[in-house]
Amino acid sequence: SKYEYVRQYESDDKLLPNCWIVIRIDGKAFHKFSDVHQFQKPNDKPALDLMNRCAERVLDQFRDVLLAYGQSDEYSFVFRKDTVLYNRRASKLMTNIVSQFGSSYVFYWKDFFPEKQLKFPPVFDARAVLYPTNLTLRDYLSWRQVDCHINNLYNTTFWNLVLKGGLTNQQAQEKLKGTFAADKNEILFSQFGINYNNERDQFKKGTTIYRERVEVPMENGQIKIRSKITATHCDIIGDGFWEDHTYLLDPYKDA
Amino acid sequence: SKYEYVRQYESDDKLLPNCWIVIRIDGKAFHKFSDVHQFQKPNDKPALDLMNRCAERVLDQFRDVLLAYGQSDEYSFVFRKDTVLYNRRASKLMTNIVSQFGSSYVFYWKDFFPEKQLKFPPVFDARAVLYPTNLTLRDYLSWRQVDCHINNLYNTTFWNLVLKGGLTNQQAQEKLKGTFAADKNEILFSQFGINYNNERDQFKKGTTIYRERVEVPMENGQIKIRSKITATHCDIIGDGFWEDHTYLLDPYKDA
Amino acid sequence: SKYEYVRQYESDDKLLPNCWIVIRIDGKAFHKFSDVHQFQKPNDKPALDLMNRCAERVLDQFRDVLLAYGQSDEYSFVFRKDTVLYNRRASKLMTNIVSQFGSSYVFYWKDFFPEKQLKFPPVFDARAVLYPTNLTLRDYLSWRQVDCHINNLYNTTFWNLVLKGGLTNQQAQEKLKGTFAADKNEILFSQFGINYNNERDQFKKGTTIYRERVEVPMENGQIKIRSKITATHCDIIGDGFWEDHTYLLDPYKDA
Amino acid sequence: SKYEYVRQYESDDKLLPNCWIVIRIDGKAFHKFSDVHQFQKPNDKPALDLMNRCAERVLDQFRDVLLAYGQSDEYSFVFRKDTVLYNRRASKLMTNIVSQFGSSYVFYWKDFFPEKQLKFPPVFDARAVLYPTNLTLRDYLSWRQVDCHINNLYNTTFWNLVLKGGLTNQQAQEKLKGTFAADKNEILFSQFGINYNNERDQFKKGTTIYRERVEVPMENGQIKIRSKITATHCDIIGDGFWEDHTYLLDPYKDA
């Protein structure tokens, strides 16, 4: 039609080739969302499990997502460095992922909260970020996991002070102002008998979902390589995880 | 932390000021989605009503969306020309809208399909497009409504030929190849006694949702101006709709 | 060759259609450049005339540049709203203009400084900015002309205080701190007998170069419309200039 | 002033960190420029030397340019991967480089063409391209050097056929259609007694300018490391040059 010229106003947003593409989603106003749905503080296991379920759905639907890392109300999805999905158009990648995640959140809600009614549809934002090297990608993931650790230690101490210690939010905040990790560990242990190390890894470390390479023995004695979507709550800052799963990043080492 | 430098890899995607921002979403592989959920062909009223419900939710949640136009598996949301929501960051606008829409689709599904199970969470893509003038914005909306008309006339004829006329998909396609609108109208009328004009406006024209300006009489005799989210299936290509609702675009005329 | 894949790393930078494209260039470190070449303070007429000559060369070479405005070490070039030159690629437009301007500066130097040796090749930067409406374009040009006025009034007073008034730079700066336009006019008049109004328009207003529409009578009695590159030092903030030259912006009024 | 809001229409064009930034400039319509200035065909040594002089000026003025490669009417400038010059703003980098190059071309013209008048100021375009890895950067440079080789072999044969062989341009073009490198070498040798290998390296390989690391012995017997802008016409496709100058790219190997 004579109106078709308006297509020319669309802009190209192809992402630079040969870089890691990270799509990070984050829940909109989950402070309020968590309150309304009475999520346990500081960590609501079903809520976090639901986040993980949605992320698995994303990996299941988008074959080029190599790995995902999630904590709190956020999830980061890492596309293969050489993906050509949607010709690397940023909008397409972001919006497909965030919309898959958000609709899955509602879809799977009842599996994790059989007794609890979802009050309103949640919203997530998303962004695309490029990392040119394996090192910068690992630093990105480390950034998110350190963030998880810092927030979780703070929140765990805070809510113990409030819920068990009888402090007001204001008082707990005051008490924690300027404290270091060691101080918070000490408060937890001395006041509440909690050894922070014994807290769930899922809460302390967040969740990493990746395509595990598994060897499947076949009838004829040979071995088939398959990939299996696997979740773990381990440390991804140190080299251990990456040395155990060299097939994730190493193929891109010299690119 | 020492990893925070990775934030600098995020790029700024602020949209040019003083332009209409259109966010268009479109269902991913809705050909298959419609099949799996046995949507009526060519138009499934509950499915279209559900799309409209989700769009209303978007307008309800995002005050700066002035107007929306939807048809088939797509919806376009028009932000006020002068919106500063999220500092006009394209990613934020796109992903908030698409994620609100997608999660609402699952959330409200049961209100429109009480008997039908949603089989899997749907996915939508989104893009942001800028239109610098009222004329280009109107041409954009006309483009979508013409698209609605062309597709709907084709699909209506096609599915009558197949479902009532006994043709195979292949045969129906052949028969319609190269035909004009008048030919399709004629086929519908002569073979199936259908006057295309009498088809539902919702199917022929799509749905326009906008903030209607309503005058609310107050106790003291004065009048309050309120806005009310209103849906219509009227023509938005001609001047009529816009002359009847000058408050929508005219404030931006001389900007 | 097998290396050609590297072309895919180039990114598309097409500018939004139907917006005014402004390319502004600005001399790099012209503080030093002016010193080295002993430009008269605060205004060196040959230097400013040379800038204008270069701008004329740009208009001469790039037919889609409608108008240019210059002052000090900067020049702004306005492309027709509907230009498709280089498919509106920002890099191409910016670099063509800035490179034409810079090489012209050296080329024409001797015509304006027959006695003065150019000591080193000057450098200019450039940027592309979009303005969606006639109003924003005019406000852009007004911004630059106001800047010219403010700087020129300040510099004129400053250098009179220093060169004729015997103040040190430091003292002149002190004296002018916090003064308003009226104060500076007063200093000029009472201390140096200078009526600022009588200063050259070229210094007070900068230079506007545009394609004037001229009517050329032909032998057969008919009239031909031609355009002629013309320079003026008039006010372009008020409506006067634009009313006298409606053919410049008006064609784009309803676009 | 009240007009300052127009600054907000400027967009941010910061380039992704930790990637090689290549600025490639190319002469505008140098086909015509070479004709007008009667450059020798296919290679005019003074013209190519002038290009090199301008590139040296660029390296001299922009400390973060590590290396440059030039041939014909083009030059590529490689910025250090970690440069923060102008905060990596693409427009600033492109326009500074191209404008330095273009004004230098006019400035140094007389040093290379003492007898020849420059007829008009030349124009160059520029673009910025990102390469995330050492490999892609080297492939980029190889792409340009292969291009040099292919064009030069073709042009050398073509102009020998025309200037010495008496063919028309049309006939020479016909004769070379579909020929391989070996065929062109053969034509050159059998018809004109030219061994292509003996042609100047500058013509066959182009020019690479880099900051050579030199050791300067000091009075006290110690050694100081200095860098010196150096030009070479060697092969940069193979590993040799890079192995001899590991300090150029290797520091960025693991980044």
Ligand SMILES: Nc1nc2c(ncn2[C@H]2C[C@H](O)[C@@H](COP(=O)(O)OP(=O)(O)OP(=O)(O)O)O2)c(=O)[nH]1
């Ligand atoms: N009670 C509870 N709250 C949680 C849990 N996971 C996340 N949240 C809440 C705590 C934080 O207020 C919020 C996440 O912080 P954000 O920085 O993303 O802020 P929020 O989503 O409120 O605002 P935003 O729209 O992202 O700027 O989500 C949980 O397991 N239990």
Ligand SMILES: Nc1nc2c(ncn2[C@H]2C[C@H](O)[C@@H](COP(=O)(O)OP(=O)(O)OP(=O)(O)O)O2)c(=O)[nH]1
């Ligand atoms: N049966 C039925 N199908 C519908 C209805 N509305 C939309 N659809 C289907 C018909 C089309 O195949 C599809 C929309 O066309 P699209 O061009 O968006 O293609 P699709 O979503 O399959 O692929 P995409 O991922 O958007 O490229 O949705 C409806 O009311 N009833």
Ligand SMILES: Nc1nc2c(ncn2[C@H]2C[C@H](O)[C@@H](COP(=O)(O)OP(=O)(O)OP(=O)(O)O)O2)c(=O)[nH]1
């Ligand atoms: N003496 C003299 N100086 C002038 C004249 N026109 C411009 N200039 C100088 C005065 C200013 O220091 C300078 C223009 O100011 P800018 O803000 O563009 O600064 P500058 O070019 O030094 O640095 P930049 O690289 O643009 O950030 O040029 C003139 O006619 N006479």
Ligand SMILES: Nc1nc2c(ncn2[C@H]2C[C@H](O)[C@@H](COP(=O)(O)OP(=O)(O)OP(=O)(O)O)O2)c(=O)[nH]1
């Ligand atoms: N005679 C002669 N011509 C040369 C020499 N170096 C470059 N040229 C000419 C030959 C080519 O026509 C031209 C470079 O080719 P380009 O693809 O850059 O084309 P041109 O600059 O004409 O157009 P453009 O504006 O870049 O699209 O410059 C030389 O040393 N001698």
Ligand SMILES: O=P(O)(O)OP(=O)(O)OP(=O)(O)O
């Ligand atoms: O999705 P389509 O088929 O309507 O076509 P498009 O939107 O122009 O294509 P894309 O979704 O790839 O932008």
Ligand SMILES: O=P(O)(O)OP(=O)(O)OP(=O)(O)O
């Ligand atoms: O959302 P926050 O608070 O984590 O902070 P941010 O992500 O840096 O901010 P934004 O969402 O505005 O990019």
Ligand SMILES: O=P(O)(O)OP(=O)(O)OP(=O)(O)O
């Ligand atoms: O160059 P200035 O000082 O006029 O200021 P600017 O143009 O706003 O700054 P920049 O050149 O860095 O865009």
Ligand SMILES: O=P(O)(O)OP(=O)(O)OP(=O)(O)O
């Ligand atoms: O300029 P050419 O002919 O080498 O080709 P290009 O550089 O790929 O084209 P453009 O200058 O338009 O980017």
Ligand SMILES: [Mg+2]
């Ligand atoms: Mg955020």
Ligand SMILES: [Mg+2]
């Ligand atoms: Mg959040």
Ligand SMILES: [Mg+2]
């Ligand atoms: Mg969060």
Ligand SMILES: [Mg+2]
């Ligand atoms: Mg599409």
Ligand SMILES: [Mg+2]
């Ligand atoms: Mg679709």
Ligand SMILES: [Mg+2]
């Ligand atoms: Mg569609």
Ligand SMILES: [Mg+2]
């Ligand atoms: Mg500046």
Ligand SMILES: [Mg+2]
């Ligand atoms: Mg300057």
